[in-house]
Amino acid sequence: MNEESKIIHTYTKDILIPIIKRAKTFLEDEMNIDVFNISDITCPKNIHLKKNTVMIGTSGSIKLIITLGFDDMLLDKLVDVFIGDDDIEDANLEEVKNSVACEITNTIIGNAIDNPIDKSNIYITPPVLIYKAKTIEKNKDSKFVFVTFITKYGEIELTAVGPKEQFENELDFK
Amino acid sequence: MLNILIVDDSLAIRIKMKNYLKRLGHSIVGEAKDGREAVQMYKELTPDLITMDISMPIMNGVDSLSQIMKISQLNANVIMITANGQDGIVKDALKLGAKGFILKPVSEEKLQDSIGRIFSEYSSADCDQLDENDLDDVF
Numbered sequence: 001m002n003e004e005s006k007i008i009h010t011y012t013k014d015i016l017i018p019i020i021k022r023a024k025t026f027l028e029d030e031m032n033i034d035v036f037n038i039s040d041i042t043c044p045k046n047i048h049l050k051k052n053t054v055m056i057g058t059s060g061s062i063k064l065i066i067t068l069g070f071d072d073m074l075l076d077k078l079v080d081v082f083i084g085d086d087d088i089e090d091a092n093l094e095e096v097k098n099s100v101a102c103e104i105t106n107t108i109i110g111n112a113i114d115n116p117i118d119k120s121n122i123y124i125t126p127p128v129l130i131y132k133a134k135t136i137e138k139n140k141d142s143k144f145v146f147v148t149f150i151t152k153y154g155e156i157e158l159t160a161v162g163p164k165e166q167f168e169n170e171l172d173f174k
Numbered sequence: 175m176l177n178i179l180i181v182d183d184s185l186a187i188r189i190k191m192k193n194y195l196k197r198l199g200h201s202i203v204g205e206a207k208d209g210r211e212a213v214q215m216y217k218e219l220t221p222d223l224i225t226m227d228i229s230m231p232i233m234n235g236v237d238s239l240s241q242i243m244k245i246s247q248l249n250a251n252v253i254m255i256t257a258n259g260q261d262g263i264v265k266d267a268l269k270l271g272a273k274g275f276i277l278k279p280v281s282e283e284k285l286q287d288s289i290g291r292i293f294s295e296y297s298s299a300d301c302d303q304l305d306e307n308d309l310d311d312v313f
């Protein structure tokens with residue numbers, strides 16, 4: 001491992017921990033939805049993305065793809081809270097639902113992201129919604145990190161995918 | 175009452191922004207879904223104020239801000255809206271001429287405060303023009 005990748009992998013958890021913490025505070029403080037439990041963080045060989053999954057990429061000195069997948073009932077609840085009393089035309093309901101999922105993902109990741117390496121900017125891509133459930137296999141050069149947030153309305157699954165050398169072998173997310 | 179152009183690729187955010195701004199007594203003259211549309215609509219509508227998302231497809235908010243500032247000879251009033259509050263990104267936008275920024279999630283109070291910093295007649299409290307030094311208090 002060269003010096004540059006040593007530096008990168010040491011800091012990867014410093015990127016992910018704030019995202020996990022922000023996801024919890026966003027749900028609880030902004031959406032009034034209690035998070036009962038956050039699962040242990042695992043590094044699976046493949047991941048199954050839910051049908052309501054939003055993907056955001058980072059660029060700069062940290063390169064990751066981060067996804068948040070929402071259970072249907074939880075997303076419906078998030079839409080209700082997000083929209084509140086605002087009138088939505090029936091024709092726009094599906095697009096609003098999709099854009100709420102994207103906006104929540106964008107806010108959680110955007111609020112949490114910071115560059116622990118050199119404080120240079122990390123840019124995030126516009127969120128992209130994956131409409132259909134999908135299974136992705138890990139290849140030899142990549143690594144998945146997976147964690148689940150559990151609420152009474154269902155789960156949110158967070159996945160981070162990146163080059164293997166960016167991740168520590170033993171992830172200690174305490 | 176200000177004539178405002180809302181720029182955001184998210185329909186949900188455009189709906190929220192429109193309702194917040196209407197409740198604050200302003201008029202929405204247009205909505206753009208990306209930075210390129212925003213430049214075109216700015217030329218056509220010359221709004222008093224633009225709320226500009228940063229992360230958008232086709233053309234992002236910073237590039238759009240840059241073009242609008244050239245067209246307006248730095249006279250356009252633009253508030254940047256972003257989830258990504260890293261110092262460098264916000265400072266870059268302020269250097270290009272943005273008059274303010276709001277860190278998502280957006281609220282009516284944040285909008286009122288930010289508008290009041292640019293247009294003193296809409297200020298809800300004593301607040302000065304935002305500049306880069308204010309970032310030290312924000313982050």
